[in-house]
Amino acid sequence: MTSARATFFHYLAGHRLQLLVGVCLAAGSSLAAVVPPRFIGEIIDALQRPGVQFDDVLHLALLIVLFAAIEAALRAGARYVMLDASRKAEYRMRNDLFAHLQKMHLAYFQHQRIGDLMARMTNDLTWVRQMMGPGIMQSSFTVMVFTFAVLSMISVSLKLTIIALILMPLASLTFWYIGRTVHERFERLQSQFGDLSTKAQENFSGIRVVKAFSQEDAETKDFATVNYEYFRRAVSLSVMQGLIWPSISFILGIAVLSVLYVGGQDAIRGELSIGSLVQFVAYLYLLQMPMINIGWISNMFQAGWASLGRLQEIFNAEPKITEPIDPVTAPIKGEVEFRGVSFAYGQTIELHDVSFKVPAGGSLAIVGPTGSGKSTMVNLIPRLFDVQQGEVLIDGISVRRRPLEQLRRAVGYVPQETFLFSVPLRENVGFGLDEKLTDPQLEWAGDVSQLNKDVEDFPARYDTMIGERGVTLSGGQKQRAAIARAVAKDPRILILDDALSAVDTYTEAEILRRLRGVMRERTSIVVAHRISTVKDADEILVLDDGRIVERGSHRDLLEHGGLYAQMYRRQLLEEELDVDEEREEHSKRVKAQSDEDPRLGMRPRLGGIGGEP
Numbered sequence: 001m002t003s004a005r006a007t008f009f010h011y012l013a014g015h016r017l018q019l020l021v022g023v024c025l026a027a028g029s030s031l032a033a034v035v036p037p038r039f040i041g042e043i044i045d046a047l048q049r050p051g052v053q054f055d056d057v058l059h060l061a062l063l064i065v066l067f068a069a070i071e072a073a074l075r076a077g078a079r080y081v082m083l084d085a086s087r088k089a090e091y092r093m094r095n096d097l098f099a100h101l102q103k104m105h106l107a108y109f110q111h112q113r114i115g116d117l118m119a120r121m122t123n124d125l126t127w128v129r130q131m132m133g134p135g136i137m138q139s140s141f142t143v144m145v146f147t148f149a150v151l152s153m154i155s156v157s158l159k160l161t162i163i164a165l166i167l168m169p170l171a172s173l174t175f176w177y178i179g180r181t182v183h184e185r186f187e188r189l190q191s192q193f194g195d196l197s198t199k200a201q202e203n204f205s206g207i208r209v210v211k212a213f214s215q216e217d218a219e220t221k222d223f224a225t226v227n228y229e230y231f232r233r234a235v236s237l238s239v240m241q242g243l244i245w246p247s248i249s250f251i252l253g254i255a256v257l258s259v260l261y262v263g264g265q266d267a268i269r270g271e272l273s274i275g276s277l278v279q280f281v282a283y284l285y286l287l288q289m290p291m292i293n294i295g296w297i298s299n300m301f302q303a304g305w306a307s308l309g310r311l312q313e314i315f316n317a318e319p320k321i322t323e324p325i326d327p328v329t330a331p332i333k334g335e336v337e338f339r340g341v342s343f344a345y346g347q348t349i350e351l352h353d354v355s356f357k358v359p360a361g362g363s364l365a366i367v368g369p370t371g372s373g374k375s376t377m378v379n380l381i382p383r384l385f386d387v388q389q390g391e392v393l394i395d396g397i398s399v400r401r402r403p404l405e406q407l408r409r410a411v412g413y414v415p416q417e418t419f420l421f422s423v424p425l426r427e428n429v430g431f432g433l434d435e436k437l438t439d440p441q442l443e444w445a446g447d448v449s450q451l452n453k454d455v456e457d458f459p460a461r462y463d464t465m466i467g468e469r470g471v472t473l474s475g476g477q478k479q480r481a482a483i484a485r486a487v488a489k490d491p492r493i494l495i496l497d498d499a500l501s502a503v504d505t506y507t508e509a510e511i512l513r514r515l516r517g518v519m520r521e522r523t524s525i526v527v528a529h530r531i532s533t534v535k536d537a538d539e540i541l542v543l544d545d546g547r548i549v550e551r552g553s554h555r556d557l558l559e560h561g562g563l564y565a566q567m568y569r570r571q572l573l574e575e576e577l578d579v580d581e582e583r584e585e586h587s588k589r590v591k592a593q594s595d596e597d598p599r600l601g602m603r604p605r606l607g608g609i610g611g612e613p
Contacts, residue, residue, distance in 0.1 A: 015085035022082035029074035030144030041279030086133025115198025124307035131304025183302035334360035334492040334523035341390035365534030368543035412491030414499040426462040449483035
């Protein structure tokens with residue numbers, strides 16, 4: 001497990017030459033900054049001498065301007081070089097974080113709040129960059145200016161230097177106490193920021209549900225509660241950070257007062273010139289910024305280190321599903337086999353000793369009550385989860401020995417919860433392909449999924465932008481887009497996990513008719529609740545409580561009279577009830593219309609043509 005310290009130096013090491021140049025520029029800038037006070041002292045002493053020439057004073061004044069310009073130029077160069085290095089380190093770290101999260105197993109995201117992960121990759125990463133850039137830069141300036149200023153002060157008066165530095169331990173103790181408190185409060189603030197981000201992200205993602213249940217006011221109040229806690233912790237942190245500046249000013253004021261008292265007496269006795277005393281006080285004020293920076297740097301490093309610790313938790317998380325040590329890269333034909341597979345989520349057992357085999361090009365249907373383990377079973381094929389007991393094999397080879405990319409490229413998967421990206425529909429359908437989807441391929445996939453007839457009504461057809469998570473599409477359109485995406489990649493194994501639940505029966509029949517041709521060319525596994533979806537499969541598995549309780553063809557299972565037959569009869573009854581309800585509603589509408597206009601209910605009299613007399 002890598003430590004935060006190791007991660008910190010790892011990203012700095014990639015820019016060590018650039019940082020070294022920055023430190024050298026900071027040293028030159030700091031050295032140039034301590035020269036002007038010497039010239040100021042000489043000017044004051046020169047003005048006290050009789051017969052002083054204006055040219056002598058002007059020469060010293062020009063030297064002050066020259067060294068100020070040199071100091072500004074070197075400082076600007078140091079800032080550019082070191083801040084550029086921190087931005088590059090931030091860029092690398094953000095890419096590495098994203099790549100690491102991409103490798104994490106699905107269960108990791110089920111136990112992490114997405115809003116908190118987003119907070120870490122934005123707010124926390126910003127604080128780490130502040131620590132690596134401005135933090136190191138200001139530390140360099142502070143150390144250099146402090147060192148050169150103290151050496152210059154010693155050259156003026158050792159006694160006054162000792163007096164000025166006596167208060168430094170008090171300052172260090174103050175910084176240590178406040179810095180430790182800032183670190184603790186900043187960690188609590190960042191944790192609350194994760195809660196705040198999660199609350200907002202969940203609310204915006206589920207805005208349709210919020211509005212449907214008229215919960216806008218309640219959600220606003222809940223957000224205000226979380227936001228107030230963030231505000232309270234932010235104020236608490238600001239109080240501690242605000243103590244640093246008054247503390248430094250107070251310590252510096254005592255130091256200046258002490259130097260003026262002792263140095264003034266030396267100047268009166270003639271042991272120290274007025275120019276030297278002014279020069280020393282100028283050096284003392286030159287120390288003001290380093291002392292202030294100590295508090296600012298302390299805050300920055302405390303906050304940055306706390307944020308780096310939160311990011312390190314992501315880096316230290318290990319993916320449970322990894323690449324095989326001895327991969328088998330033989331082409332995948334599509335035979336799928338489960339051998340004694342058992343699986344559990346935590347303490348909840350989802351599958352018990354499941355075994356079956358689907359030959360390459362065959363079709364398998366899985367039905368059963370809600371929560372019986374159907375989705376869990378198909379998730380094991382592309383290794384979205386790994387079995388705890390037994391084996392899942394493709395072409396007689398364990399899926400654990402297949403390279404993940406090869407395995408998942410061979411599987412076209414339509415999950416229960418359809419997810420579409422906020423990009424044009426064309427890119428959603430072509431998601432997962434190395435090359436851009438051609439128009440013929442797109443039309444074919446749209447025809448199989450019955451998406452083409454809807455696309456004709458879209459303003460830009462397949463180039464139409466869809467909202468986040470496909471919010472601008474209906475549930476059925478999203479499912480059909482997901483089916484098109486699955487078949488467009490031409491997989492060897494096609495998995496449909498309740499992929500037709502949101503489409504009407506007519507569209508379902510059309511999709512199934514076209515899918516039969518697709519399924520004949522590849523292994524297909526269909527999870528469904530509607531019997532009409534699965535009745536033509538080569539074999540049907542009936543799951544109940546994670547166990548295969550029945551298996552066989554549609555006819556065999558009906559003759560068996562078990563759970564499958566019960567489900568079939570129940571669905572037939574529901575369909576009959578739906579038809580009766582439709583007829584009753586139709587009769588009510590006709591009666592209502594006839595009540596409004598009695599002529600609508602009159603029967604035509606027999607007689608002439610068209611019922612006329």
